[in-house]
Amino acid sequence: MTPRDYGRPTRSRHTTHYIALTLLLILSSSYSSGSEPIRYGIGQHASQAEITAWDIDIKPNGEGLPVAEGTAIQGQVLYANMCEQCHGVGGIDGSFGSLVGRLPGDIFPFGRDPTVEKTVGNYWPYATTLFDYIRRAMPFDAPGSLSNEDVYSLVAYVLQENDIIEAGILLDQSNLPDIQMPARDRFVPDDRHGGNEIR
Amino acid sequence: MTEKNKPRTIRTGSRREFLAGITVASGSLMGSSLAQATTNTHAAPQDPTKIQGNGPSANGLRSEHEVLERLPALNIVSLTPLEQLHGTLTPADLHFERHHAGIPKIDPREHHLLLHGMVDRPLKFSVADLQRLPAVTRTCFIECSGNLNTRATEKATVQMLCGLTSQSEWTGVSLRTLLNEAGLKPGASWCLAEGSDAAVMTRSIPVEKLLDDAMVAYAQNGEPLRPAQGYPLRLLLPGWEGNTHIKWLRRLELSDSPFMTREETSKYTDPLKDDTARQFSVVMDARSVITNPSYPQQLERGWHEIRGIAWSGRGRIRAVEISVDGGKSWAEATLQGPVLPTAHTRFGLPWRWDGNPAEIASRAIDETGYVQPTRRQLIAARGPGSSLYHLNPIMHWLVERDGRVLYKAEPWA
Numbered sequence: 001m002t003p004r005d006y007g008r009p010t011r012s013r014h015t016t017h018y019i020a021l022t023l024l025l026i027l028s029s030s031y032s033s034g035s036e037p038i039r040y041g042i043g044q045h046a047s048q049a050e051i052t053a054w055d056i057d058i059k060p061n062g063e064g065l066p067v068a069e070g071t072a073i074q075g076q077v078l079y080a081n082m083c084e085q086c087h088g089v090g091g092i093d094g095s096f097g098s099l100v101g102r103l104p105g106d107i108f109p110f111g112r113d114p115t116v117e118k119t120v121g122n123y124w125p126y127a128t129t130l131f132d133y134i135r136r137a138m139p140f141d142a143p144g145s146l147s148n149e150d151v152y153s154l155v156a157y158v159l160q161e162n163d164i165i166e167a168g169i170l171l172d173q174s175n176l177p178d179i180q181m182p183a184r185d186r187f188v189p190d191d192r193h194g195g196n197e198i199r
Numbered sequence: 200m201t202e203k204n205k206p207r208t209i210r211t212g213s214r215r216e217f218l219a220g221i222t223v224a225s226g227s228l229m230g231s232s233l234a235q236a237t238t239n240t241h242a243a244p245q246d247p248t249k250i251q252g253n254g255p256s257a258n259g260l261r262s263e264h265e266v267l268e269r270l271p272a273l274n275i276v277s278l279t280p281l282e283q284l285h286g287t288l289t290p291a292d293l294h295f296e297r298h299h300a301g302i303p304k305i306d307p308r309e310h311h312l313l314l315h316g317m318v319d320r321p322l323k324f325s326v327a328d329l330q331r332l333p334a335v336t337r338t339c340f341i342e343c344s345g346n347l348n349t350r351a352t353e354k355a356t357v358q359m360l361c362g363l364t365s366q367s368e369w370t371g372v373s374l375r376t377l378l379n380e381a382g383l384k385p386g387a388s389w390c391l392a393e394g395s396d397a398a399v400m401t402r403s404i405p406v407e408k409l410l411d412d413a414m415v416a417y418a419q420n421g422e423p424l425r426p427a428q429g430y431p432l433r434l435l436l437p438g439w440e441g442n443t444h445i446k447w448l449r450r451l452e453l454s455d456s457p458f459m460t461r462e463e464t465s466k467y468t469d470p471l472k473d474d475t476a477r478q479f480s481v482v483m484d485a486r487s488v489i490t491n492p493s494y495p496q497q498l499e500r501g502w503h504e505i506r507g508i509a510w511s512g513r514g515r516i517r518a519v520e521i522s523v524d525g526g527k528s529w530a531e532a533t534l535q536g537p538v539l540p541t542a543h544t545r546f547g548l549p550w551r552w553d554g555n556p557a558e559i560a561s562r563a564i565d566e567t568g569y570v571q572p573t574r575r576q577l578i579a580a581r582g583p584g585s586s587l588y589h590l591n592p593i594m595h596w597l598v599e600r601d602g603r604v605l606y607k608a609e610p611w612a
Contacts, residue, residue, distance in 0.1 A: 039380050042331050043314070043322035050323060051315050054450055057391055057401060060459050110470030111582035114612060118465065123476075126459045133461040136399040143300065143397045183476075187468065190480040194513040194567030198576045 062177030075157025121162030278362025300397035319382030438512030472582025483512030583612030
């Protein structure tokens with residue numbers, strides 16, 4: 001947006017210069033497309049250290065993954081201590097549902113059958129999401145308290161229980177983004193656009 | 200006002216004298232009948248014109264005759280009592296809540312919004328910084344995309360059925376202004392919005408939406424945001440599902456692709472009958488609900504205004520139609536103006552109940568020509584398993600011969 005004159009940030013500028021500039025802008029056909037819109041200069045520069053402290057997100061291509069590693073064997077111990085009480089033994093039938101479970105042939109019947117439970121193994125499209133979410137929000141009673149090694153280990157455990165990776169695999173920043181989740185290609189863009197069709 | 204108190208507050212000149220006058224006046228009232236009335240609030244006098252009323256106070260309270268409360272449920276939501284409200288604005292304390300890790304306690308002096316990623320100048324804004332920038336104000340609804348109780352019984356109130364929608368006048372800074380300060384880099388097409396609650400809630404938002412009508416809001420209905428609504432800052436995306444309006448907003452990161460967070464993959468996606476799932480299905484389709492008559496009201500014969508609210512995430516409500524015969528025939532209701540885009544719109548239609556059983560329903564039509572569907576149409580389009588999000592069916596109320604009003608409860612599928 002372009003602030004109006006009375007909203008323009010205060011700048012020491014001679015009146016004649018201002019008039020000249022105004023005339024130039026009126027005469028110039030490139031006013032809206034060519035010139036830099038005015039900024040207010042409000043807000044402080046964010047340093048790289050400040051950004052790094054908060055920038056914890058992980059993208060599907062692995063961008064943001066920390067350099068660390070973990071295994072399902074380590075993850076199993078952590079899971080039993082910190083996760084099992086809500087997510088169930090082996091990730092099944094916890095009070096907050098199941099994390100573990102595949103469907104025969106990796107079918108995706110959720111739209112047809114409301115009784116099929118969604119799990120990491122049958123519904124989550126990206127393994128990177130698991131890392132991002134566990135690290136930022138788990139365990140529920142101490143969110144954000146896990147080390148990067150702990151998170152890799154827990155991701156490895158949940159993936160191994162879902163038969164997505166083999167036991168013993170050392171999971172790290174280089175191989176986590178390559179993991180192909182069973183439901184990876186099931187997601188489609190929104191095709192509702194209003195109008196006279198019900199979608 | 201007794202003669203004794205009257206002159207002291209009125210016959211003063213300067214502001215300073217006026218304030219002093221108030222002090223004197225209130226001090227002198229302590230022994231009067233007015234102060235006694237303050238302590239005896241529950242007994243309404245037989246004739247209120249024969250006794251002095253309560254004096255002014257720092258914070259207004261509702262009449263003790265009105266009980267307006269949200270309905271907390273499952274420890275994760277509280278629902279707005281839509282059937283008890285009038286007009287279109289939701290009082291701030293009654294705005295529905297949905298949070299994933301509770302309401303964080305935030306000191307606004309310590310809170311910052313970080314704007315970084317694919318921008319020319321990464322910036323950090325304090326709340327005071329944001330309030331120096333040009334303000335924008337907009338009235339719109341926020342609705343949770345999971346706003347239909349599909350397991351309700353016939354004894355369900357509107358609040359229990361779909362109380363996860365509320366409307367406020369929001370004030371804040373346009374995202375256009377903020378992105379102009381930071382300078383968008385070419386190719387920046389998505390933005391991660393992140394909150395500072397214990398879920399560190401995140402959603403990916405297309406830059407197109409940010410440049411269209413998004414705002415970072417710091418005020419609601421004229422006052423700073425309520426803590427449950429994101430104090431001190433929240434993202435506001437008119438017409439989009441509630442989860443995307445990130446509360447306690449602390450970070451916006453520009454990127455060239457979506458981040459695929461938990462809330463846009465494993466949650467808030469809509470499975471379809473063709474074995475796919477709809478993703479980034481963020482716009483709320485048009486919907487209406489009749490708030491009067493509704494359970495547990497009791498009707499008397501004669502005239503009633505059938506009344507309710509309608510809204511669409513795709514713009515303005517064009518019309519609302521009402522049926523009293525279960526959807527066989529429809530009549531157009533009157534819309535109360537102004538009809539705002541992406542906003543609750545009040546509708547009404549006078550109706551004379553003759554004492555025979557009736558089945559009342561409403562359907563909204565928005566400016567795109569979309570007609571609010573039936574439950575059957577939605578299930579036919581998506582499949583019976585798509586039963587969590589974006590359910591906006593026509594809802595029916597049954598008026599029994601004895602005047603009872605019941606929700607026509609039907610299992611989703």
